[in-house]
Amino acid sequence: MPTLTPLSPAFAARIEGIDAARASEADVAFIREAMKTHCVVVLPGQAIDGDEQADFAARFGELDSYEKMSGDYARGMRKDLLNVSNLGEDGKPVGSEDRRRLLDMGNRFWHTDASFKHVPAHLSMLYGITVTRDGGETQFADMRVAWDSLDDDRKELVEGLAAEHSSTTARRFLGFNDFREDNPAVTNRVTHDLVRVLPETGRKTLYLSSHADHIVGMPVPNGRLLLSELTEHATRPENVFTHVWSAGDLVIWDNRCTMHRSCRYRADRETRQLRRTSTVAPEFAARDPAGIEVPAWKIEAAA
Numbered sequence: 001m002p003t004l005t006p007l008s009p010a011f012a013a014r015i016e017g018i019d020a021a022r023a024s025e026a027d028v029a030f031i032r033e034a035m036k037t038h039c040v041v042v043l044p045g046q047a048i049d050g051d052e053q054a055d056f057a058a059r060f061g062e063l064d065s066y067e068k069m070s071g072d073y074a075r076g077m078r079k080d081l082l083n084v085s086n087l088g089e090d091g092k093p094v095g096s097e098d099r100r101r102l103l104d105m106g107n108r109f110w111h112t113d114a115s116f117k118h119v120p121a122h123l124s125m126l127y128g129i130t131v132t133r134d135g136g137e138t139q140f141a142d143m144r145v146a147w148d149s150l151d152d153d154r155k156e157l158v159e160g161l162a163a164e165h166s167s168t169t170a171r172r173f174l175g176f177n178d179f180r181e182d183n184p185a186v187t188n189r190v191t192h193d194l195v196r197v198l199p200e201t202g203r204k205t206l207y208l209s210s211h212a213d214h215i216v217g218m219p220v221p222n223g224r225l226l227l228s229e230l231t232e233h234a235t236r237p238e239n240v241f242t243h244v245w246s247a248g249d250l251v252i253w254d255n256r257c258t259m260h261r262s263c264r265y266r267a268d269r270e271t272r273q274l275r276r277t278s279t280v281a282p283e284f285a286a287r288d289p290a291g292i293e294v295p296a297w298k299i300e301a302a303a
């Protein structure tokens with residue numbers, strides 16, 4: 001029988017006694033149940049290859065497919081696996097000027113995975129292959145508590161608003177401005193509500209991400225300041241859990257009720273190799289921005 005140990009007062013837990021490569025139906029049900037309460041679970045001591053990780057993830061839902069962002073896919077890697085690594089094709093750490101490494105630094109901002117997609121990520125599963133000795137942690141914020149702890153005025157302001165997300169937003173902030181205008185990453189913009197309801201529990205969450213570019217129907221400066229203020233509120237230290245990686249950890253999080261970010265490490269002398277799979281969240285599909293109307297008082301209040 002698996003055992004569960006809470007890792008922080010409000011959310012995150014460690015589950016021991018489950019082998020992801022040989023999980024029973026009861027094991028999968030145990031994890032599903034734990035996710036409802038804890039939103040982040042850590043399964044330590046796993047030994048899984050890419051196929052085993054994808055097979056395990058697929059038991060929780062339809063797998064997300066990643067873009068052709070690197071040579072990994074040209075070399076035949078499955079589209080439902082994502083390498084999160086600072087190693088180049090030669091197996092050595094890439095240089096500080098490497099474009100992929102610089103683009104990946106967008107992960108250092110608080111975000112939810114694939115919020116720039118029409119159907120964003122539900123569960124992300126990150127497996128530690130080679131982990132850092134110092135730095136490189138992954139931090140999580142509980143977005144249910146982020147909503148619950150807003151004062152009533154803020155709740156009234158945020159309810160009904162939606163943000164437009166793009167995969168280029170965080171990268172533009174990092175200084176990348178050379179995207180071709182016909183690049184699907186530039187043209188694909190989707191609109192997600194700022195406040196969501198989790199179908200399993202009925203609890204509300206704030207749905208924020210560094211991919212959120214602006215608030216629909218609000219002047220861009222007002223909307224960006226509101227997004228910044230809400231992110232600051234959501235990621236106060238008492239609402240954050242920090243996972244320090246050990247090799248063999250499989251960390252599962254629900255992107256609908258958490259935000260996360262990676263922490264810095266010395267990429268010139270450490271190796272960090274993680275492998276991600278995600279399922280998709282059809283109930284969180286983007287909506288048509290045409291029907292969104294923002295009353296003037298909300299614009300004033302957001303200023």
Ligand SMILES: [Fe+2]
Pocket residue numbers: 107111112113260
């Ligand atoms: Fe992420």
